[in-house]
Amino acid sequence: xxxxxxxxxxxxxxxxxxxxxxxxxxxxxxxxxxxxxxxxxxxxxxxxxxxxxxxxxxxxxxxxxxxxxxxxxxxxxxxxxxxxxxxxxxxxxxxxxxxxxxxxxxxxxxxxxxx
Amino acid sequence: xxxxxxxxxxxxxxxxxxxxxxxxxxxxxxxxxxxxxxxxxxxxxxxxxxxxxxxxxxxxxxxxxxxxxxxxxxxxxxxxxxxxxxxxxxxxxxxxxxxxxxxxxxxxxxxxxxxxxxxxxxxxxxxxxxxxxxxxxxxxxxxxxxxxxxxxxxxxxxxxxxxxxxxxxxxxxxxxxxxxxxxxxxxxxxxxxxxxxxxxxxxxxxxxxxxxxxxxxxxxxxxxxxxxxxxxxxxxxx
Ligand SMILES: [Zn+2]
Numbered sequence: 001x002x003x004x005x006x007x008x009x010x011x012x013x014x015x016x017x018x019x020x021x022x023x024x025x026x027x028x029x030x031x032x033x034x035x036x037x038x039x040x041x042x043x044x045x046x047x048x049x050x051x052x053x054x055x056x057x058x059x060x061x062x063x064x065x066x067x068x069x070x071x072x073x074x075x076x077x078x079x080x081x082x083x084x085x086x087x088x089x090x091x092x093x094x095x096x097x098x099x100x101x102x103x104x105x106x107x108x109x110x111x112x113x114x115x
Numbered sequence: 116x117x118x119x120x121x122x123x124x125x126x127x128x129x130x131x132x133x134x135x136x137x138x139x140x141x142x143x144x145x146x147x148x149x150x151x152x153x154x155x156x157x158x159x160x161x162x163x164x165x166x167x168x169x170x171x172x173x174x175x176x177x178x179x180x181x182x183x184x185x186x187x188x189x190x191x192x193x194x195x196x197x198x199x200x201x202x203x204x205x206x207x208x209x210x211x212x213x214x215x216x217x218x219x220x221x222x223x224x225x226x227x228x229x230x231x232x233x234x235x236x237x238x239x240x241x242x243x244x245x246x247x248x249x250x251x252x253x254x255x256x257x258x259x260x261x262x263x264x265x266x267x268x269x270x271x272x273x274x275x276x277x278x279x280x281x282x283x284x285x286x287x288x289x290x291x292x293x294x295x296x297x298x299x300x301x302x303x304x305x306x307x308x309x310x311x312x313x314x315x316x317x318x319x320x321x322x323x324x325x326x327x328x329x330x331x332x333x334x335x336x337x338x339x340x341x342x343x344x345x346x347x348x349x350x351x352x353x
Binding site: 003046082083093099104106 | 169170171172178179182244245277
């Protein structure tokens, strides 16, 4: 994974627009957050291999970055993205790594399902 | 330090945890002692910890590459403590509580029928914090409970929830594992992607005789699970 170059990522988002893609998205504080700090309210969300088509997408911000994808009748978005890269199947991986190196958010797309 | 006891000689030990590294901190010394005696030990690890969050910054792994990294770490840790029979059960991290409960129980029942263990080591249901730990513990308790009482393997559980002491009391089993601590440390180090942030400071503190960390890592603690009124695991709703 490399630090996000917004122009480069915008190009990639454009490339996947208008076709059926598989999407992985997650956000989490980790299952232990409330164990280490009982005042901490732990929350997260996860979706893997959602099949969808977006009309267009945008990356915005000065870093960490935000990415939004416009669907026919809805939206996908993620914020806090810091890094991007690819897996061996050519899926576009975007992730937000916090100051301790822990994954905080992930948004991933590709034309084939994730394993 | 509370008094420790001798580890009994077992016929076969079955260890069941959901995540690579669950075995390293709490029980790897005990496992190393069993394998040192040539007692067969099977470790069924239900997932590959696919959802681990320690990916580094700068990142050394991605959401997609992490499972292979953790699989290799798990194999290395198993080797460090002499486990010959490591089974990766192919379930997915953070999904176990959503699995079919009967399927989870059957997975354990099948292992018990195949291996005929005299001891099973897992988490203590209700006191193991992570939803995957809890789902694993429930499946094990249900599988063992279904066995006729005289034929049940012993069930030794690991508990670490903040309310453990108040609610179920102190562990009834304390093992001194100092003589195999080097193997335990090797197992902890094998899971380097997940442990690097804590191992940095750990080694020096653990070496300090009498310190809290020394005792936490040189002794291992288990709660014997009893199938009496302390057993709070419900039957599967059909
Ligand atoms: Zn775990």
